[in-house]
Amino acid sequence: MASLITAKAIMSHHHVLSSTRITTLCSDKAIDNQQRKTKLQISHRFFSRRTISAAVINSASPVPKKETVEDERRCHVAWTSVQQEKWEGELTVQGKIPTWLNGTYLRNGPGLWNIGDHDFRHLFDGYSTLVKLEFDDGRIFSGHRLLESNAYKAAKKHKKLCYREFSETPKPSRSNFKNPFSGVGEIVKLFSGESLTDNANTGVIRLGDGRVMCLTETQKGSILVDHDTLDTIGKFKYDDGLCDHMIHSAHPIVTETEMWTLIPDLVKPGYRVVRMEAGSNKREVVGRVKCRSGSWGPGWVHSFAVTENYVLIPEMPLRYSVRNLLRAEPTPLYKFEWCPNDGAFVHVMSKLTGEIVASVEVPAYVTFHFINAYEEDENGDGKATVIIADCCEHNADTRILDMLRLHTLRSSHGDDVLPDARIGRFRIPLDGSKYGKLETAVEAEKHGRAMDMCSINPLYLGLKYRYVYACGAKRPCNFPNALTKVDIVEKEVKIWHEHGIIPSEPFFVPRPGATHEDDGVVISIVSEENGGSYAILLDGSSFEEIARAKFPYGLPYGLHGCWIPKH
Numbered sequence: 001m002a003s004l005i006t007a008k009a010i011m012s013h014h015h016v017l018s019s020t021r022i023t024t025l026c027s028d029k030a031i032d033n034q035q036r037k038t039k040l041q042i043s044h045r046f047f048s049r050r051t052i053s054a055a056v057i058n059s060a061s062p063v064p065k066k067e068t069v070e071d072e073r074r075c076h077v078a079w080t081s082v083q084q085e086k087w088e089g090e091l092t093v094q095g096k097i098p099t100w101l102n103g104t105y106l107r108n109g110p111g112l113w114n115i116g117d118h119d120f121r122h123l124f125d126g127y128s129t130l131v132k133l134e135f136d137d138g139r140i141f142s143g144h145r146l147l148e149s150n151a152y153k154a155a156k157k158h159k160k161l162c163y164r165e166f167s168e169t170p171k172p173s174r175s176n177f178k179n180p181f182s183g184v185g186e187i188v189k190l191f192s193g194e195s196l197t198d199n200a201n202t203g204v205i206r207l208g209d210g211r212v213m214c215l216t217e218t219q220k221g222s223i224l225v226d227h228d229t230l231d232t233i234g235k236f237k238y239d240d241g242l243c244d245h246m247i248h249s250a251h252p253i254v255t256e257t258e259m260w261t262l263i264p265d266l267v268k269p270g271y272r273v274v275r276m277e278a279g280s281n282k283r284e285v286v287g288r289v290k291c292r293s294g295s296w297g298p299g300w301v302h303s304f305a306v307t308e309n310y311v312l313i314p315e316m317p318l319r320y321s322v323r324n325l326l327r328a329e330p331t332p333l334y335k336f337e338w339c340p341n342d343g344a345f346v347h348v349m350s351k352l353t354g355e356i357v358a359s360v361e362v363p364a365y366v367t368f369h370f371i372n373a374y375e376e377d378e379n380g381d382g383k384a385t386v387i388i389a390d391c392c393e394h395n396a397d398t399r400i401l402d403m404l405r406l407h408t409l410r411s412s413h414g415d416d417v418l419p420d421a422r423i424g425r426f427r428i429p430l431d432g433s434k435y436g437k438l439e440t441a442v443e444a445e446k447h448g449r450a451m452d453m454c455s456i457n458p459l460y461l462g463l464k465y466r467y468v469y470a471c472g473a474k475r476p477c478n479f480p481n482a483l484t485k486v487d488i489v490e491k492e493v494k495i496w497h498e499h500g501i502i503p504s505e506p507f508f509v510p511r512p513g514a515t516h517e518d519d520g521v522v523i524s525i526v527s528e529e530n531g532g533s534y535a536i537l538l539d540g541s542s543f544e545e546i547a548r549a550k551f552p553y554g555l556p557y558g559l560h561g562c563w564i565p566k567h
């Protein structure tokens, strides 16, 4: 009974708990080891079909630092760690789920930002937390669970940070303080990838063969999961010897038949373009492109784009910096440095031959997410003359990275401090020209000068397309607080917003048999100002609400998701 009450309290009164901390909950001696293992049957009306598992995140965390308690007490649930390791149950639906929507939406993202007495600094540091929405004949069965990466398991066991995360480096052990060779050891551990995290908190993809994989930017952070139970299955073992290059793009491009990704080379600055067949674990190197800039490191490549015949490789002036990678304390740009004087480039590689068919200099840019790209045949003779590539572009301003520090997110209330972003459109001529263009596709004011976390109809991948779904803004805000549908042909924008919300990436699922690009639904998970959260379903065409389903507790902000259809 005691555990029943504890679990109910944990799950149904998040805003009461937001003034307590996860650490306080976790040191609750009422939850003993036996209770931890107990599956709790909850009589709450939301949880009719499934049972709820209560698990303790960290049982012996000391009282947190005052500054952070203040931060979390006042902060939005979007930036508050999940209150328990896992939960599962049915959600009550308001509205009507389309009967054709059968399958699972899976979302990944950082969801736990403290371990032991250590509070993470940056949004991207948090431990991966999967959230699922299983649509089944008009009902939604949901759940969340922390991913059992080695980084998370080690942190739980030792009650401290054990691997290098996005902005954090573990403190050297006492014995290493006095060791004059420990610096060399750290370099070896970094370049062998040993000290890097496998906390796959960035995205989740469904490979063509049905396997579901969580990802981050370290190759060792490619982890297979069961999309139904959210169990961690284990590491995805690349069977090709390319892992020694440590990092890769967090956003491979996946179709039913293949997967493309980029592997930056920190030693000889450049990128390998690799392809993996569905059903295989072996990536083949299709080609390599050398960086054009004189700077030491390659440009950061969080994502990239493809057309039918080409792979676009961005070389952004925000570059990996080995010096910053080695530093224990975070630098203003973390593991990166801003080198606009060395130029910004986009390279185009043939998918078939691996040849570089264009390499153009473009105005400086900062992008994390490419939206889509396609070939245009201006002469009408069937031969592509130009490539159009769209991305969420931060006006060549790196401040967005600092805006995503937890302290900043938690402490700005009502200030209009979110730096502007737009849909940046690259035009890359295929005639050997030296320069490409970068323009604003749609007047940014129309989507509140915020633009990130985008999706498109996946059937239009690499093809001429019209609609972008993304997070936009209703100003004033310190973070994108609206969902937006942008018609990039007619330059029209629709906005969906409610007061005090932080929505995650709007994910488009096409209706089977649809003949219009926007015939489908958009799924997002919304964190509310009052500490709650809900899943929202918008009509892909009208962008109006079709249905929503409230979670019995608050979920933090998440990053990217995928759709696993029910067969």
Ligand SMILES: CC1=C(/C=C/C(C)=C/C=C/C(C)=C/C=C/C=C(C)/C=C/C=O)C(C)(C)CCC1
Binding pocket: 124, 164, 165, 166, 196, 197, 202, 216, 217, 218, 247, 250, 302, 335, 368, 400, 451, 452, 453, 471, 480, 559
């Ligand atoms: C762990 C190491 C690294 C990790 C890099 C990671 C985890 C990068 C993640 C980047 C993400 C999640 C970018 C998302 C951007 C979202 C934006 C701008 C949203 C804006 C608002 O809507 C390396 C840095 C690769 C170094 C090695 C260690």
Ligand SMILES: [Fe+2]
Binding pocket: 202, 250, 251, 302, 368, 369, 559, 560
């Ligand atoms: Fe991303």
